[in-house]
Amino acid sequence: MTATRRDFLKSLGLAGGALALGGCPRTEEAVTPASSEDGGPGYARLEEEGKLRERVERARAELENCRLCPRLCGVNRAAGETGFCDSAARAKVNSHSAHFGEELPLVGRSGSGTIFFSNCNLRCVFCQNYPIAHFGRGREVSDEALAETMLDLQRRGCHNINLVTPTHLLPNILGAVRIACLKGLRLPLCYNTGGYERVEMIRLLDGIVDIYLPDLKFIDPEEAARYAVAGPLDYPKNAKAAIEEMHRQVGVLQTDERGIARRGLMIRHLVMPNRVAGTKEFVRWVADKLSKDTYVNIMAQYRVEYRAFEFPKIARAITPGEFLEAIDWAGEAGLTNLDRRSLAQAELHRRR
Numbered sequence: 001m002t003a004t005r006r007d008f009l010k011s012l013g014l015a016g017g018a019l020a021l022g023g024c025p026r027t028e029e030a031v032t033p034a035s036s037e038d039g040g041p042g043y044a045r046l047e048e049e050g051k052l053r054e055r056v057e058r059a060r061a062e063l064e065n066c067r068l069c070p071r072l073c074g075v076n077r078a079a080g081e082t083g084f085c086d087s088a089a090r091a092k093v094n095s096h097s098a099h100f101g102e103e104l105p106l107v108g109r110s111g112s113g114t115i116f117f118s119n120c121n122l123r124c125v126f127c128q129n130y131p132i133a134h135f136g137r138g139r140e141v142s143d144e145a146l147a148e149t150m151l152d153l154q155r156r157g158c159h160n161i162n163l164v165t166p167t168h169l170l171p172n173i174l175g176a177v178r179i180a181c182l183k184g185l186r187l188p189l190c191y192n193t194g195g196y197e198r199v200e201m202i203r204l205l206d207g208i209v210d211i212y213l214p215d216l217k218f219i220d221p222e223e224a225a226r227y228a229v230a231g232p233l234d235y236p237k238n239a240k241a242a243i244e245e246m247h248r249q250v251g252v253l254q255t256d257e258r259g260i261a262r263r264g265l266m267i268r269h270l271v272m273p274n275r276v277a278g279t280k281e282f283v284r285w286v287a288d289k290l291s292k293d294t295y296v297n298i299m300a301q302y303r304v305e306y307r308a309f310e311f312p313k314i315a316r317a318i319t320p321g322e323f324l325e326a327i328d329w330a331g332e333a334g335l336t337n338l339d340r341r342s343l344a345q346a347e348l349h350r351r352r
Contacts, residue, residue, distance in 0.1 A: 040186065040187075040188055040210065040262060040263075041186060041187065041188045041189060041210050042189075042207045042208055042209065042210055043177050043178070043181055043189065043207075043208045044181055044185075044186060045207070046207050046208060047178065047181050047182070051207075052174075052177075052178050052181070052208070053178065055174060055204060055208060056171070056174045056175050056178050058204060059170050059171040059174045059175075059201075059204060060171040060174075060175065062170070062171060062201075063076070063077040063078040063089060063171055064076050064077070064078045064079075066083055067198070068121075068167060068168055068170055068171075068198070068201055069085070069121040069167050069168060069196060069197065069198055069201070070121075070196060070197070070198055070232070070234055070238045071083065071084045071085075071121060071232070073085075077089050084121060084230075085119045085120060085121045085168040086119050086136055087118075087119045087168050087169060090140040090141065090142065090172065091117060091140070091141055091143070091146055091169045091172035091173070091176075092117065092118035092119060092136060092138040092139065092140050092141070092169075093115060093116065093117055093118065093138050093139060093141050093146065093149070094116040094117070094118050094132045094137055094138035095115075095116050095138075096113070096114060096115045096116070096149050096152070096153060097111075097114055098110065098111030098112070098113060098114075098153065098156050098157070098158050099111055099112045099113075099114035099162065100112075102114070102162065103213075103261075103266060103295075103297055103339055103341075104259070104339075104340060104341065105253065105255055105259060105260060105261035105266070105295070106159065106160060106162065106190060106211070106213075106260075106261055106266075107159070108159045108258060108259070108260045109258075110156075110157040110158055110159055111156075111157075111158050111159070112158060112159060112160055112162040112190070113150070113153030113154065113156070113158030113159070113160055113161045113162055113187065114153075114162040114164055114192075115146075115149060115150070115153075115161065115162065115163055115164060116129075116132060116138075116164045116165070117138070117163070117164060117165045117166060117168075117169050118132055118133075118136045118137060118138030119132075119133065119136045119165075119168060120133035120134070120165050120167075120168070120194065121167050121168050121194075121196055122194045122196050122228055122229060122230075123228070123229065123230035124194075124217070124227065124228045124306075125227050125228075125306060125307040125308055125310070125311060125314075126227065126272075126302070126303075126304070126305055126306060126307075126308035126314060127305060127306050128303060128305045128306075130305065130306040132165075133165060134306070143172055143175035143176045143179060144176075144179055146172060146173070146175075146176035147176040147177070147179035147180035147183065147185075148180075149176075150176060150177070150180040150185055150187075151180050151183060151184070151185055153187070154184075154185055154186070154187050158187065159187070159188075159260050159261070160187050160188045160189070160190045160210075160211065160261065161185070161187050161188070161189050161190065162190040162192055162213075163189065163190060163191055163192055164192045165192070165193070165194065166191055166192070166193060167193055167194070167196065167197055167201075170201060170204075170205075174208070177189065177208070188210035188211055188261070188262055188263065189208065189209050189210050189211065190209075190210070190211040190212075190213055190261075191205065191209045191211070191212050191213065191214075191246075192213040193212075193213070193214045193215065194214075194215050194217065194228075195214045195215045195216055195217060195235070195238075195239035195242065195243070196228075196229065196235055196238060196239060197214070197238060197239065197242035198238065198242070199238070199241045199242050199245050202242045202245045202246060202249075203245060205249075206249050207249075209249070209250070210250065210262065210263045211250070211253075211261050211262075211263060211264060211265075211266065212243075212246035212249075212250060212264075212265050212266070213266045213267075213268065214239065214242065214243050214246065214265075214267060214268070215239075215267075215268045215269070215270070216236075216239050216240070216243060216267055216268075216269055216282055216285075217235070217239070217269070217270065217277060218235060218236060218276070218277055218278060219236050219277070219278030219281040219282050219285070220236070220276075220278050220281075221233035221234070221235065221236055221237070223276050223277070223278065224236055226311070227276065227311065227314065240285065240289070243265070243267065243290070244289060244290070246265050247265050247290050247291070247294070250263050250264050250265055251263075251264055251265065251291075252264050252265065252291055252293050252294055252295065252337070253265065253266055253294075253295040253337070264295065265290070265294060265295065266295040266296075266297065267286065267294060267295065267296050267297070268296075268297045268299060269282050269283075269296065269297070269298055269299065270299045270301070270302055271298060271299065271300055271302060271318050271322060271323050271326045272302050272314055272318065273302070273313060273314050273315075273316050273317070273318050273319075273322065274313045274314070275322070276313055276314060279298070279326045279329060280326075280329045283296070283298075283326075283329050283330045283332075283333040283335055284329075284333050286333070286335060287333040287334050287335060292333075292334045292335055292336055293335075293336050293337045294335070294337060295337045295339070296330065296335055296337065296338055296339065297338070297339035297342055298323075298326050298327060298330055298338060298339070298342050299342065300318065300323045300342065300345055302314075302317065302318050303317065304316065304317065320349040320352075323345070323346065323349065324346055324349055324350065327342065327343070327346040
């Protein structure tokens with residue numbers, strides 16, 4: 001008898017979960033947060049050592065002459081000025097929820113505690129979240145309110161606090177983390193970034209962030225400037241340097257007995273039409289500069305969103321062949337820890 005799609009996904013351990021077949025998320029008892037004594041989270045240990053407050057103060061000082069990201073705008077955000085990201089002194093949040101659309105080690109059965117921040121230091125012409133990232137839809141919140149959001153996600157049983165597009169709001173996030181930590185927050189922090197980071201700011205996070213989830217969108221500087229960074233050619237250089245520092249801090253992904261991420265690096269790379277993302281060069285870079293067992297999610301969900309239709313080379317969806325060659329390149333590079341859902345999707349394409 002011919003195997004069904006459900007049978008195939010079940011063989012990979014993907015069927016029956018919240019996202020494998022589009023079903024409803026399972027419920028279970030609230031997850032007991034890890035304590036600093038049993039290996040989790042880094043910020044709690046820093047607070048116990050009396051070091052977290054100093055990190056918060058160092059980050060907050062950046063608001064007076066903002067150099068949080070490679071754009072180095074230099075504006076005084078503490079006085080209400082705004083730079084490229086259009087953010088001032090307070091964080092702006094679009095939404096928060098137990099999210100089941102992230103990588104499986106983040107989602108588990110209870111979801112990733114995702115906080116979507118408004119605005120962005122990139123200007124991707126194909127952005128799928130452009131109302132949030134480009135137009136800044138959301139509401140301003142105090143650090144205290146942001147801390148309560150984190151604690152709410154913990155009470156819901158989420159496995160982590162997933163900070164989506166955090167780069168430009170790092171001082172607010174660290175301030176909120178410390179407030180929440182003093183009130184009992186003990187979930188791992190996931191730093192979910194587009195990759196356009198200053199390595200100096202990533203060093204500030206050493207010992208605070210447990211899980212890094214960066215994109216490496218482009219390898220070629222000109223392609224990055226054309227489609228993602230609105231001008232500068234330095235995206236690949238800064239993203240690579242930041243990711244290498246992330247890897248130095250947390251190493252390869254570590255999970256608990258349930259397969260839930262506790263610490264480590266996870267990298268996303270979106271396959272794009274006409275090879276503009278440089279996927280072949282990307283997988284070789286990971287294998288050469290990081291580790292062949294780095295968790296890598298090679299993503300097939302590129303869509304023609306926002307202004308992408310204005311750019312002929314990316315004004316269409318990717319083909320199955322483009323996705324399959326990306327997966328094959330990863331195998332040829334020796335990568336051994338690819339996202340299981342990406343592998344399942346590739347296998348389904350091969351069977352058709």
